[in-house]
Amino acid sequence: MFSRMAPRGRSGLGRSLAELGLLLLAILVLLDGTVLSLEAATSSEIDTHEGKPGTHKNTSKKSFPVLGIKYDDVSVPFEISLWVLLASLMKLGFHLIPRLSNVVPESCLLISVGLLVGGILKLARDEVPPVLSDRIFFLCLLPPIILDAGYFLPIRPFVENIGTILMFAVVGTLWNAFFVGGLIYAVCQIAQDKYSEIDLSNIGILPCLLFGSIISAVDPVAVLAVFEEIHINELLHILVFGESLLNDAVTVVLYHLFEEFMESGSVSAVDALLGLVSFLIVALGGVLVGAFYGILAAFTSRFTSHTRVIEPLFVFLYSYMAYLSAEVFHLSGIMSLIACGAVMRPYVEANISHKSHTTIKYFLKMWSSVSETLIFIFLGVATVEGEHHWNWVFLTSTVVLCLVARVIGVVGLTFIINKFRIVKLTTKDQFIIAYGGLRGAIAFSLGFILHSEHKRIFLTAIITVIFFTVFVQGMTIKPLVELLAVKKKHEAKRSINEEIHTRFLDHLLTGIEDICGHYGHHHWKNKLNRFNKKYVKKILIAGDRSKEPQLIAFYHKLEMKNAIQMVESGGGSKLNSTFPSTVSMQNIQPKIHSPPSARPSERALPQLTKGREEEIRQILRTNLQKTRQRLQSYNRHTLVVDPDEEGFDDLILKKRRMMELDWKLKQMTNYLTVPRPQGSPTMSRARMASDSQAYVKPGAENVPTIKIDLASPQSPDSVRLLDEVVQDQGLTMSLPSSSSRAYKTSGKDDGRDQQKLLRCLSDPGPDVDDDEDYDDDEPVPT
């Protein structure tokens, strides 16, 4: 965020700040080191203390200790907080140095910091506390990242490409595991390094296969960390990312399988078959567990209308329970977490309040961000700690084999997959997919918990591969993407026309499929939607919010945003210009329509200058683009500042100013019109008033009142139309006919009483009663 906002001229200041940050860091690390050594010291003190409890009392009475150090009571939380603080300060520091963060991906920087810290600690204390224990990793650090990914998973591209993703995840990982494992075994047998202390030929085939299975899995954490910064198009992103999520099942099964085999010593065909069955159980079981908890969460959220404060807690708890329950049964915890998040999201979002929604979003992003940072730092620290068995042959051959296996796997699979795909994967795509197969901390943790005599050498090799992929591949992927001119994310403005067109096409294709009599993919999708609407939504969503179709939700959101933009940009001087008529809704209507008297409640159509329209259009365009950008990116660390949220303070100020000026603003003739709001989540999300109150304004007689709900917190994905459920509503404008006089500008418009309101371009009128409502409001989320 800082890097985006700081202009170039401030780089000098930035540098000094960065130095300050580094200084702070060094101090912190030293503090940490001394604290830890202090801990050792105090513990020894306590030992001596306890050694002679009785005698101590008999010695001379000490004076009352005014100041003392009692560290070990708080040692664990203290250290944890210290580490988290360190991690967060590091993140701050990186973003102060824009040049660095552009070249080097964050994950590399964090690992380097971890190395540094580990080095310092080792020097300070001669040993490094093992911080990356697998329990901490799997139980505390990994779930937030996966939940964040799963909750905000873009469902549509994911499901559309699910075949490809599964192929890569399952078949690709299997291929990688066997290829690497087998060939490493061959290398071990062949290579005889006289200078190394390790006899490679001792490593049996099974440990090699186990090693292969650990190292072959693409890591979601690393992929997320690197891919976020390169902004490739949605398809590639979802392919690699989806693969990294789904291959967890394969990894779990292979890992347990080979471990079992290693213990029992022999493999039979039955075992292989059981392995296959076990894979299905692990994968499907994980998904089912997740879906079950997801539905529970959705159902619970139906009843939370009176206790809004703990809504986010339910989301987090159910998801975590899903993860833990899956882990209990050795099912795939990651898949369960993803399934839980994805299943519960549409229903929960429909039920919960706007503030809870924001809370969930921010908490998830915060936790996952911190988790990721900690993981990388710990990785660096753990590298320093512990002995490494260097064997160049093993290490280099591992790295090479991993790369080769990945490339062959991707190319081969794509060849097969392209026969079934409509949108084929080009060579460039294949390259990115292959190159984006990064390994990360999951592999490390799995290696950590190995019980093998060759653990050390395996760990060293795993760390080498991780470092290689994260540093080399992570740093070079961005320039390569640019070099190859891979299609970047397309920033398309999503207009209401497109929305209509999409829906139309969907229905059209479903209809044609029905006529053909073929139960194709559209048919099933349609059936699922209908089932969803008819039964599931009724159960899981509170009240009668289950009926609004996506089109309307989309439209309302669009209007909200427009309205807010109008308020933001429209307060004040710009509107003093007169508005000769240009394009008006009326022009679009056939001229014979609507005689003046036939529509008494007709609202005034704004007459805009071309220039003003262009302005408004420009604002709309940029705003929608920004929103779209946010929509499609997984940008977890730098949540793009919501343009609407950012403008809130200004918004409030402007509104107040407008109220002061309102009687003078008779030239403001732009209005927003939409039917009356009636308390839906879409609208309530936009409310500034507290959630349980409806934002009702008494109709002012002389002023067109707009019930505009200003708090538009478009969460990136709520605009994305997972089924929002809202009743028919919107904002309302009731324009008493008398005031149409007030809005006539000099010039031509006098005769047009039948002007209809401009829908998309709008400006809420000045609002008389805002003051009182503001006092009641809770502070607007920023």
Add this chain to the structure above:
Amino acid sequence: MGALKSTPAPTEHYDLSEKTGFSLRQIRVLHKRFKQLSEGDDVLRREDFLGISSLKYNPIRKEIIEAFFNRRNFSPSCEGRANEIDFEEFLVVMSHFKPPCSKMTDEQRKSIRREKLKFIFNMHDSDGDGLITLEDYRHVVEELLSRSGALGKETSRAIADAAMFEVARTVGHRDPDEFYEGITFEHFLKVRSQSALCFKKEEKWLIRCLMCGKGSRHMFLK
């Protein structure tokens, strides 16, 4: 139940294959379906379509059915509506949903795309005058939203107006006072070509059964 008779294809099928680009197998499959829908007749009528049960839930079923009977879809020069269609016309309409074959020149692609968009345009334009007027568009939006129950006409009207306005904005460099009749096909092309979504959908716009040309058991489930 699903077995296709292995009789040699009648000569018409060869001609049709030439004309529409379907393979013989696909034509045979579609012919079977045609016969089934028309209950043995040689022509299809509107009522036959209404008999398809799964079509009931489709909000735009009327438009879809009309599209089959719209003469403009048979060939560029025809006008008006038919009341019954024969197999050839059925095939012509279906051919709009054929997947593009991989070896096509750019121009061919373009013209095929144009045809597909013309098809959609005709579906929107219910009165057949070559323009999508505001009324037409409103009608379309209402239909789309008609399955959602309990909706005021106001909202769908609002949406249609907004959409129409947007098109007017994007397309027009017009005199401010000029009257905007409706969207012509050229405007429609222009607007659609600006949307990136269009391309993605274009590529997906095919029916898989037509792709593989196999008849499946499901073909005979109504």
